[in-house]
Amino acid sequence: MANEIRVRMAPSPTGYAHIGSARTALFNWLFARHEGGKFILRIEDTDKERSKKEYEEDLLEGFKWMGMDWDEFYRQSDRMPIYSKYIQKLLDEDRAFWCHHSEEELEKERQEQLEKKAIPRHVCEYKNQKSKIKNQNEERGIIRLVVDENSDRKIKFHDLIRGEIEFEERLLGDFSIAKDIETPLYNFAAVIDDYEMEISHVIRGEEHIANTPRQILVQEALGFEMPAYAHLPLLLGSDKSKLSKRNGAVSLNEYKKMGYLPEALANFICLLGFTMPDGREIVAMEELINVFDLLKVHKSGAVFDMKKLDWMNGEYIKRLNDEELAEKIVQIQTQFPILNSQFSKEELIKVMPLARERMKKLSDISEFGYFFKEPEYDRGLLVWKNKSFEEIKNSLFLVAEIVREKGTEEKGALGQELDSLGVKLGDRGLAYWPFRVALSGLKTSPDPVDIAEILGKEKTLERVKRAMKLL
Secondary structure: OOOOOEEEEOOOOOOOOEHHHHHHHHHHHHHHHHHOOEEEEEEOOOOOOOOOHHHHHHHHHHHHHOOOOOOEEEEHHHOHHHHHHHHHHHHHOOOEEEEOOOHHHHHHHHHHHHHOOOOOOOOOHHHHOOOOOOOOOOOOOEEEEOOOOOOOOEEEEEEOOOEEEEEEHHHHOOOEEEEEOOEEOHHHHHHHHHHHOOOOEEEEEHHHHHHHHHHHHHHHHHOOOOOEEEEEOOEEOOOOOEOOHHHOOOEHHHHHHHOOOHHHHHHHHHOOOOOOOOOOOOOOHHHHHHHOOHHHOOOOOEEOOHHHHHHHHHHHHHOOOHHHHHHHHHHOHHHOHHHOOOOOHHHHHHHHHHHHOOOOOHHHHHHHHHHOOOOOOOHHHHOOOOOOHHHHHHHHHHHHHHHHHHOOOOHHHHHHHHHHHHHHHOOHHHHHHHHHHHHHOOOOOOOHHHHHHHHOHHHHHHHHHHHHHOO
16 A cells, blocks of 8 residues: 555546535545645546546536646546456456356346345356356356355455444355456456555445445455545435435536536535534635545535525625626626626626625526616516506606706715605605616616616616606
8 A cells, every 4th residue: 555645536427527426526635635645537437338528528627617636647448458457367366257147147046036035146156167267258258256155254344434344245246347358347447446546545425335345355356455445425415315406416517507606616515524623614625625634524414405505605706806706707608698788897897796795606697687788577567556657657757857866876865865755755665666677677676776876877767768668
């Protein structure tokens, strides 16, 4: 085992990078950076049918977006000769053998075991045949590791998060390690790579616990030293069920499109299974690196709460100044159709003070689209309570007179005049409601005085006049 801390993230490019992969990668990355070690990214693309380049590119882009850099990079598809060498070594030493049972035979065996409620395993008769290597080039066959079905040994390992874990060796059966000499399966290729890359700690999701005893047996057959293991808790939805697309398990790219900030998402994900020593929740990446402790990762499942993520992302948005926030929106503005109208960055900056406090994610800027294009609405929306169209029109006429006289730059002055108008009309809502709808086109929007200040005097008057023409 290398003295240096070396960890790896080993995703399969068979789908887009999701939040679970991001959490596993982040914990590996934080651990490596905290310990001054190396973070290795290894693409496990031996599944030729399901692996796609677009998925690999999505993984790389997603990890980079979240701020995770890697020290070494590998693809399993580039390492096939290495696996073949070790497969042949096990065959030559009679630690592995060719199994020639058909899929139909194996399926029949599985069904019989299910009916008897027996532990599913395959104890293969071919491992005891002297001719087991003779037919190794037959198309119908698979390579299995020799496992002692009569063993009373327990395979034990210490999980850094969960403590001692053990499995009965005899219950594993003669499990498959390769389809043929040139095509390794997951448990075999992972062991070879971890050894060759001198991985010191294997940090992965708890769904891989069942793979660990098989990987230990492969390590023993090849004389490899065992790395340290740490299995992360499951991610759960708000209803405590396994995380799915309906409660947060979407791709990293989707979170990017929705307007989440990478530093906020990383902060949120880190706290899914880890708690800051001082209990804080908003923590910069540099601080997370300094305090991250693998031994303090929780054992129980972590709840992925979208409301909590929205809150945290909103807190990060609030920390951006007007220009920084406007710049981030400009970078992804094509994702928001409401912003496809022509506007300048300077115009967007003017909106930021009003929008910032109300935004949970960058995509929320769509709710302020009325600043960049004329709002569309039915004239019925202008009506306040049971007031007539004539009363509404009269109110807008008086508001326009105030705007002409007072302008929009002095919010205090404009607000005072509107309050006085409300008293005069006998209903404050009659002064404010039609004015707000005329400017925003919405039932719910910020104070019309704030909107008018950003729009300016001329645009404010234009929209009020336009509203009056509907009445």
